[in-house]
Amino acid sequence: MSFSIRKSLYPGLNLGEGHGDDHLEAETSVFGFWVFMMSDLVTFGMFFAVFATTVPLACCPGPKELFNLGSVALQTAFLLASSLTSGMAILTLKQQHASRSASTKKLIFWLLLTVLLGCGFLYREISDFIAMAAAGGPPTRSGYLSALWSLVGLHGLHVTGGLVWCLVIVAGILVRGVDLRWKLTLLRWAVFWHFLDVVWIAIFSFVFLGGLL
């Protein structure tokens, strides 16, 4: 296929050295994923909007009884750190040199570290959910709790998806090496992973901090 791109390429195309015309394909692929992320952002926006319209009922536990800010801070730390390590992975991709196997090892190291941090995040999040349910705040209790669980849960579901995706990429690299398709997949995954960070910051600020202040 040929593409009619002449200028203004997406600056985040870290394909490494000597990639020939690959950036043309990458441009369309990554741009398409960005567009999809915009759509996903609207989905999150809708869950945010519904959450914003609900108020904790007097009869059921609210933020004060349910939120564990220490744990949420820890989750935030995990996710931010994982964003950093995913960024390191992409940088490794960019700086791929002749010594392929060494840099591939480095790449896989950063990716697995990201997965580990992501799992840490999920572990804390699920523990918090269990604690909330035990404290009388399951999502079936009230409209506020439904909106809370769904918004945070939707993000958690995205994180789970991102982790599975990352593991698939790692497996793929082990099987087939760092070819163009895995590079493109990695670039899109990186966009996805950073996006989840941004959404989490919003959740952290509006839902958790906003709920307690």
Next chain:
Amino acid sequence: MIDPSTNLAIAESFLQPMGPVAADQLRHLKIVTLLTLIAVVPVMVSMPWILWRYRRSKPTGEYRPNWESNRILECLMWGVPIAVVALIGVNLAIMTFRLDPYKEMGKDPLQVQAIGLDWKWIFIYPKEGVALVDELVVPEGRAVELTLTTDTVMQSLQISAIVGQIYAMPAMTTKLNFLAVKQGEAKGMNSQFTGKEFWKQKFQVYSVSKEEYAARMKKAQSSDLALTADTYAILAMQGTSEEAKKPLAIENRQGPIEMVLGDPKIFQRVLARYMVDDMTPESQPGSPSYDPKKSPLPMVSYKPMMGMEM
């Protein structure tokens, strides 16, 4: 248009207004239509003319295949719709504020509460201590403030000949202010689809003289039926008001159901039921497994939290 005197005894729509709101709405409809015609008529007139003038078989106008823009025409094309929309927009805003259903139509309006059920309306007159089912009696010339809620799915109460409609929603209240300036009968209805016998959910509105209004209230006050949590639970069963007569053991009685208001807080209790605990299929009116015996109204007195006055 239908002439009420020849065709219909009952005013069914705002084409035969019985009050200032409906009359304003009818006038507004005419004004909006006329204003919009300013933009529409040119299309209707010029289209056949252009088609005729430039028909390929026998054209009379000059062929200009590369003509694609004209500044004056462009200004007209944008200018006329903008001007028309500006006119209509101002008119629209003025009318929206003037006919705001929350705005009282006069001093000390008659307070009536309406509860929408499947497929009937209960109208409660708290001061008079009266409840009517599918019948709304208002004194001519006195402002009325209707406060609405529903105890099933969302409904929309409309009395076309007097006032428009407003949604009634569970656990919330909305308001409809109106005034009837003519004596007579009008049709009221629920216009929001609510299931099987939705189309039968109509009620009669009587605009009557002060004396007759007092007489009607007196008659209802002497009824042997009382609106309490128990009779309410029976009324809340699915069915029209006629069908509700049997479980109320008044199946031989003619005319609409008239009741004494046994529990003056009934409206508030209906609102409150959604804030206390989970509804079950048995306790939710409108559900197919609704059971009047298992549908207690809470005793709390309750101020609506989610009133719609934004």
Next chain:
Amino acid sequence: MLDAIFGRLTWDSIILVQAVENPNINTIITASAAAMMPVGGVMIVALLTWMKWWKPLFEWLTSVDHKKIGTMYIIFAVIMLFRGVVEGMLMRANQAVGLDGGFLSSNHFNQLFTTHGTNMIFFVAMPFLFGLINIVVPLQIGARDVAFPRLNQISLGLTAAGGFLFMISLMVGEFSTGGWTGYPSFTGRLVNPGVGPDYYILAIAISGIGSTLTGVNFSVTIYKLRTAGMSFMRMPLFTWTALCTSILLIFAMPPLTACCAMLGLDRFLGFHFFTNDMGGNLMNFINLFWMFGHPEVYILVLPAFGVMSEIASTYSGKRLYGYTSIVAATMCIAVLSFTVWLHHFFTMGQSATVNAAFGVATLLIAIPTGVKIYDWLATLWGGRIRFTAPMIYLCGFFVLFTIGGLSGVVLASPTLDYQLHNSQFLVAHFHNVIIPGVLFGILAGIHIWFPKIYGFRLVEGLSRITAFLWAIGFILAFMPLYQTGLMGMTRRTVAYEDPALVPWMVVSGIGSLILGLAFLFILLTILVSVLNRKKLMVPFGDPWDGRSLEWATPAPTPEWNFAVLPKVECRDAFADAKAKGTAYQPIGKYDDIEMPANTYYGFIIMVMASGLGFGLVWHMWWLAIASLLGAIATAITYAFMPQKQYIIPAAEVREIDEAWRRAAREGTGVTRDDECKEANKGLAIPATITNP
């Protein structure tokens, strides 16, 4: 054990069984509709086997060619249109005799208006437009395919899966009775515990995800795959509207997905998003639904506007008047469409300030829409107008859509909405914009681009009759509803008490018969055209003296679209080339063409999505989980499998392309006098030269 396997599916859920056990007019009507599917299915299987068409069918189902995918969308839409028209006729017939009760049961009628609306929006109008966009846009921008051909196939698969769920509800169980808007708490689990609302949620959510992906795919296609020189302001208008529609899809579909997901959580897991109790708020659903629903109106109508632009300039043989104005107006409409959703519920009790603001915002949309209509009229001015079928649709559109606009301005006023909301006036209004707007655009578009893809024209006479039938049928069926609406008749009413409504309802019923006839005429047109295809062939590919790039290819268009990607120097590139005499000139150098090979992932995703939906509806959890895991496994496998391409050698392309160019240079074209005659082989003598 059986409960674990079949969930809540029982023997009695099957409609045919119901009809045998309890025969009455309602069960018989639904059962005969249900029976059409297995009977039709057997007939199709027999036909495929008899004609040995299994292999070609498989080729089609696994194809990633945008033209074939577009065709499949349109076939799907035509089948669904049949169902929609029959439902409409049933409802109109019922209301024609509906004084104090028609012949249909209330439950049956309520399902009919729900399925009719859901069907016409999600499974007729959208697939029709996606089909047209698929077929036309890559050709108009000079591309060989869309940006993500395999994703395109998956979008089709998801749309088909939604359609499958929707159709299967006709045979097993029942559909929702809550209207196409599906407002809770009527569709909540307390009031409506049955399978109907679950079918509704899942059918539209699954096809909605497909639509989101279509939006992503086409916006990227138009942004990134335009050929050299095709700047934004040189794009044909249909492509512009397709771009706006794609952008709307990206932003408007998520609210639908979100509100379906929330309603699903309420129904399946007992959440409290939209319940009556415990802080649930049904107003949130209504807001989310219309945040999707209003842009949806423009998702549908903008591409139809695009078709109207193409008709106005092509069939009057001149440039489009006010290109810049129309583009600006289209963008205005797209942006404004997100700011007016509240006008669908002016009567929900919000303050006058809010209502007034949204009322005025709604009026603003009338400005760009009006401008577009004036621009098209001005396009005809100074032209040489040919009254072919598309032009008839355009004229019908001018008159009828303008009336629809007028009633739209009426309904934009909150004051009047208090009277006319939920009334037949509203029903008349939206049919008045959707039939003359969207449907006329689609039918005209099919008439225009049919020869491009299949190589032969549709017979002109029958097409014109079809156009007139749609217009007359529409007028008779829906104009009376304006009057009944003013008289206070509500929508969604199985019966009514006021005898004054009867004559209007009878006229409307007659109109619906004509609309049914109009549908049959579409099929007849296609049938007669196929039988006469030899005479209607247009191998040179330019039957209408077209103006944009798609006409610069042979008909049917080869799989690679363009042998060499064209260069564009102005608007109406092909008209310009014809005028300068540079069309059909030989090309020096040909390259090998690389095309994506067929894949069956879209098909697998369709099966998995259908299984997921069906499993959820009937609480067959094993099926739902297996399908979901299957879909994920498919996606992962896909990432590991090589993406196959196949190469078409330059020599082969050269041979075919040069033969076509040579024949076109040496052939003698036809003037527009012979446009609808056998002599029209798709080679046009430009109108600019021959017009009087």
